[in-house]
Amino acid sequence: MLSRIKSHGLNGIGGFAVQVETDIANGLPGFEIVGLPDAAVKESRERVRAAIKNAGYIFPAARITVNLAPADMRKEGAVYDLPVALSILAASGQLGANPNPAFVTFGELGLDGGVRAIAGTLPMVIDAFSKGETIFAVPEGNAEEAAYVEGVKILPVSTLAQLCEYVRGDATITPHPTEQWLGYEQRFATDFSEIKGQQGAKRAAEIAIAGGHNILLIGTPGAGKTMLARAIPSILPQLTYEESLEITKIHSITGATKGRGMIRERPFRAPHHGASSAALVGGGNRAMPGEISLSHYGVLFLDELPEFQHNVLEALRQPLEDGFITVSRAAATATYPAEFVLVAAMNPCPCGNHGSKIHPCRCAKSQIERYRGRISGPLLDRIDIQIEMPEVGFLELSEKSAGEPSAVIRARVEAAREAQRKRFAEDGILLNAQMSSKLIKRYCSPDPASEQLLARAYAELKLSARAYQRILKVARTIADVEGAEQIALAHYAEAIQYRSLDQSGREA
């Protein structure tokens, strides 16, 4: 007898339907899986054999051939354990008269016949749903995340035996109720009101998020760079359902969502500076998403920016521009979204104390220059806001006033983003940071007084033409945050303050 069980495979965050076909023929007992399986799929033979036996069924002593169709797509991981087992049981007539059930299924099997949660459930369900499938038998641990997709019937499966009884019609499985989108939550991010002092840097962060600008924090150790960075997700606009779904899809591929349901907070990713470029932008022989995709719609925080390897930082340039990354490997090619706010932090000099009153800096000027030079111009060009954070003494800290809570700042950010959406309605962009030089010309034309100030800054700070344009963009955002239609002199003047790296290092 021949059986067909529906399953699904993933390629990036997209997917493809997989048919698991089993033929049982007379001959020397054997068990072969074909259809471009990888090592994990081949190993499933042993799990399937044991699981079937321990679930109380008989593993047929015949020549078994399992085919994973289409045969030209690579199949990965342990997700096919469950459909393969089901397919064998169906083909050997142990599941009754209907060997081709209507549901799509995937899951890893334990030797005892239990079903384990897998990575990538949500993107698979979404993709299969878009291809017309509506019923899914998924591991119990993945049921919650899958149930967020509206219009599907999710059958949570905890054991192989349970699913077999369901197929035979001997038992029913209560579908997992459709999960309600509970809305945005702020669980992990630091609140802005917890940060004392550093008002200048907080303001810079607000402007950065309002206009989608990347930001570089420069400060002595202990100035609060990391704390500020951790707070930034809390002032990003609230997540929408669609954004939440997209974030969860990406995180699901890495298996991070097992048993957790949807991700309802903006991601905050802080890879260590030892990270390889594959870890950052994505890679591995399965073309897995990297940190930049895992921080999609959230914040990518690179602490100690100059300590990152040069090639790793350079790899960031293209996704910073495009908002997505195509990871190409010999075995697989996948495209992942990567729209994130880059928050970078660095010390002002190798010893970290440049500009400190408490601990004098011991670095030679040339050392400082070399340290700062490690960040290439092109990368720096994509960071609109550079802000120096003054050190905060321990005693002063307790006297500093707390600031506004994140929710208040977020409201301003959302209003500023709304103003930008309206302005750029016909330009195909959403945020000031994305303005091309043509649009900058259209939307940021300084009045004569501002032009004079800008010209002086341009000459004295020896700004590049690009830096000049970035000042204009940031000034536009400042005006938006202030709710001003026109950019005023004060807005340009403030924007000039956010060029810290151009400002310092001009003494004697």
Add this chain to the structure above:
Amino acid sequence: MAREITPEIAARLWLNYGTEYNSRLFLRIVKKYGSLLEAKDALTAHADAFAALPDRVRARLTEANQTGFVERLIERMEKKSIRFTFPGDDRYPKLLAEIPDPPSVLYYIGKIEPDPELSIAMVGSRHPTKYGIEVAKRFGYDLASAGALVVSGLAEGIDACAARGALDAKHAVCPTLAVLGCGVDVIYPKANERLYDEIIERGAVVSEFLPGTQVERFHFPIRNRVMSGLAHGTLVIEAAERSGTSITAGYAHDQGRDVFAVPGRIGDEMSAGPNGMIARGEAKAVFSPEEILSEYSCLHVAAETRPPANVLLLSSLPEDQRAICRLLKSGEMSFDDLCDALTLPIGTMNACLTELQFSGILQVLPGRRYAIDTDKVKLKDI
């Protein structure tokens, strides 16, 4: 103005090439044999006398004994406009000849004033505060304007500021001399390249190290004795408790020269050096350049006064900017401190600071701190 190379000068260059910066060894050898020429004869003719010398010196002397070696050395120096002088030569600084171990050959680029009326060495930290920078520039300028020679070491920080201040005295004939810890044709640190060029133009860079010698850590203490030796007095501005500066001050003492120090704010790490010297009686506290000048009865009326800073009436500024300037009058403040002291919106604060900065009133210091640019403006609170 090529110098005639007498056999004696050739012998001196030969022996200097061998002994390098070890001027004590040089002197011992010359003393032992009576004169340079006899020393050369003895060392080249008698193997035992030669064998007593250290290996490196022997190797270098043999190398320099090749025919034409000294001539080639001189030719190479001439190409780079490097000149040299030695004790007994009329271009050799008189003060330097008085110390117990004067450089046996002093190489230089530029022009040397062998007998300045007053010569002051200015030494201090490579990482000065804003206060140190201002003081060094002011003393350098005022001393040079009054006709004194400012001796510095061309390091970053106080050295560079002192030289810069001296060069700013436009009418001074020979305002400054820089003593290097490497060959005179080696620019270190690279950041001071422009300063180096200007010093050569108006004064000189000098060194006892052979041209082409690269920087070594141990060169600096050796160099420091030349700095103090070239000056009537050594002035200390901002230094940590134990530093190269205290070595130079120690040499000045040993050479019987004066040591001055400008007091710093207590509590600052960079004040510990000068304040400590004053407290221990090792240095005389000075509060103005005139005090140094009067010490040597060198009461020239300064040839010119420093270009007066623009007087700025606070009342001429908009209200917010005026409030910021009032606060900064009593010293530098960080952005955070300003925010705490004033209740301006952060955006307004940023805008005010930018405008003040580009009107030339404020300067930005590392660590996002702001200060009145006292070089350019003088604030009047009316």
